[in-house]
Amino acid sequence: MIPVTTFKDKKVALFGLGGSGLATAQALVAGGAEVVAWDDNPDSVAKAAAARLSTADLRSVDWSAFATFVLSPGVPLTHPKPHWTVDLARQAGVEIIGDVELFVRERRAYAPDCPFIAITGTNGKSTTTALIAHILRESGRDTQLGGNIGTAVLTLDPPKAGRFYVVECSSYQIDLAPTLESTAGVLLNLTPDHLDRHGTMQHYANIKERLVAGSGTAIVGVDDSFSSLIADRVERAGTKVVRISRRNVLGNGFYAEGSQLMRASGGTSSLFTDLEGIQTLRGGHNAQNAAAAIAACLAVGVAEKDIVDGLRSFPGLKHRMQPVGKKGDVVFVNDSKATNAEAAAPALSSYDRIYWIAGGLPKEGGITSLAPFFPKIVKAYLIGEAAPAFAATLGEAVPFEISGTLEKAVAHAAADAARDEGGPSAVMLSPACASFDQYKNFEVRGDAFVGHVAALEGVTMLV
Numbered sequence: 512m513i514p515v516t517t518f519k520d521k522k523v524a525l526f527g528l529g530g531s532g533l534a535t536a537q538a539l540v541a542g543g544a545e546v547v548a549w550d551d552n553p554d555s556v557a558k559a560a561a562a563r564l565s566t567a568d569l570r571s572v573d574w575s576a577f578a579t580f581v582l583s584p585g586v587p588l589t590h591p592k593p594h595w596t597v598d599l600a601r602q603a604g605v606e607i608i609g610d611v612e613l614f615v616r617e618r619r620a621y622a623p624d625c626p627f628i629a630i631t632g633t634n635g636k637s638t639t640t641a642l643i644a645h646i647l648r649e650s651g652r653d654t655q656l657g658g659n660i661g662t663a664v665l666t667l668d669p670p671k672a673g674r675f676y677v678v679e680c681s682s683y684q685i686d687l688a689p690t691l692e693s694t695a696g697v698l699l700n701l702t703p704d705h706l707d708r709h710g711t712m713q714h715y716a717n718i719k720e721r722l723v724a725g726s727g728t729a730i731v732g733v734d735d736s737f738s739s740l741i742a743d744r745v746e747r748a749g750t751k752v753v754r755i756s757r758r759n760v761l762g763n764g765f766y767a768e769g770s771q772l773m774r775a776s777g778g779t780s781s782l783f784t785d786l787e788g789i790q791t792l793r794g795g796h797n798a799q800n801a802a803a804a805i806a807a808c809l810a811v812g813v814a815e816k817d818i819v820d821g822l823r824s825f826p827g828l829k830h831r832m833q834p835v836g837k838k839g840d841v842v843f844v845n846d847s848k849a850t851n852a853e854a855a856a857p858a859l860s861s862y863d864r865i866y867w868i869a870g871g872l873p874k875e876g877g878i879t880s881l882a883p884f885f886p887k888i889v890k891a892y893l894i895g896e897a898a899p900a901f902a903a904t905l906g907e908a909v910p911f912e913i914s915g916t917l918e919k920a921v922a923h924a925a926a927d928a929a930r931d932e933g934g935p936s937a938v939m940l941s942p943a944c945a946s947f948d949q950y951k952n953f954e955v956r957g958d959a960f961v962g963h964v965a966a967l968e969g970v971t972m973l974v
Contacts, residue, residue: 514541515616518539523577524605525549574603615692629658695807734759844858847960855943874943917960
């Protein structure tokens with residue numbers, strides 16, 4: 512835990528008592544703050560009270576007594592309308608911040624020079640965050656990994672000299688971190704997302720821009736117009752910018768040519784490394800993720816050889832294009848985190864012969880946008896509530912069966928793939944659906960897939 516001592520002996524209001532909110536409240540108390548916490552969910556309030564935290568309905572307290580208001584990133588700050596606590600804080604002139612801002616202030620107070628890499632973007636940020644942390648750890652550095660990736664940032668070890676932090680930041684967290692500054696800031700890409708919470712694409716982009724604008728080195732993917740303009744603005748403001756691209760040749764920065772990652776300087780390019788054969792970094796999207804990781808690790812002093820070695824040993828992000836087993840020319844891929852069609856596209860684009868397990872609780876739009884990948888699919892195995900609708904979309908374009916359950920789908924796909932003489936193939940769970948019709952969450956679904964693969968005869972497990 513990082514005790515938040517920057518609010519020692521001060522009174523702090525806190526709203527949102529989920530996992531990260533509870534951790535934040537405990538970190539503030541550990542640092543000597545007087546915390547008054549609340550949540551709209553009575554069960555969360557009861558849990559906080561059981562943890563010996565002070566709770567009170569923030570509608571009935573004196574806001575003038577608070578030094579700050581800590582808001583959970585899951586609670587609306589601006590759109591579709593500010594949460595009632597936000598209105599109360601603003602009326603009282605109390606600043607509104609989140610857990611990442613608390614971390615930033617603790618680092619600034621105790622170890623301002625300890626390397627801190629912050630990562631954001633619409634897509635790819637979790638893989639990039641995990642990859643950077645892996646490279647740092649493999650190079651022998653004391654590395655702390657947290658943030659939006661699933662580990663609350665204030666549950667990490669306290670800042671100290673020589674300790675490296677790799678923190679994934681959502682737009683919600685950046686919006687609550689007004690003094691966010693990092694050694695290296697990464698902005699991968701921007702596509703429309705979370706507009707229900709940010710109102711417009713421009714506002715969403717403005718929030719993301721703050722992460723790189725406050726960094727020592729800004730690493731920006733320039734394959735979309737919003738990010739490209741951000742790179743230009745940040746550079747004009749005096750920040751060092753390293754551009755990355757998966758689609759275009761750059762005069763300066765890192766770009767992909769197939770599996771090759773090129774480093775450009777002054778219009779001259781040279782090969783930095785080749786991702787060919789690295790199963791966990793297949794596809795153009797992962798070329799961008801790897802380019803960002805290379806630039807970030809170079810910015811904090813990692814040797815080129817250590818970076819290349821780290822790329823090659825990367826085990827992948829669990830449930831995201833994760834190779835989990837192999838039998839002959841067949842690889843079994845867990846992409847359970849692909850809970851909609853857009854998220855499934857990278858995995859489908861990365862293999863040429865796919866035995867595709869898809870379905871679950873359907874999302875709006877179904878799988879019609881995946882039609883360009885249908886020629887890669889040897890056969891589809893449909894599960895869950897979405898199976899009939901997916902079958903109708905596949906029609907005569909892709910052979911399919913309605914397997915119903917994941918267990919049956921794995922068994923049938925594995926048997927069919929074993930008979931395939933067309934070359935290397937993948938049995939892939941990339942559902943393009945939520946899991947809630949059959950599983951608690953995508954993690955449980957992914958673990959079930961791994962279990963079913965492990966039960967197959969002759970499969971060598973990779974996890």
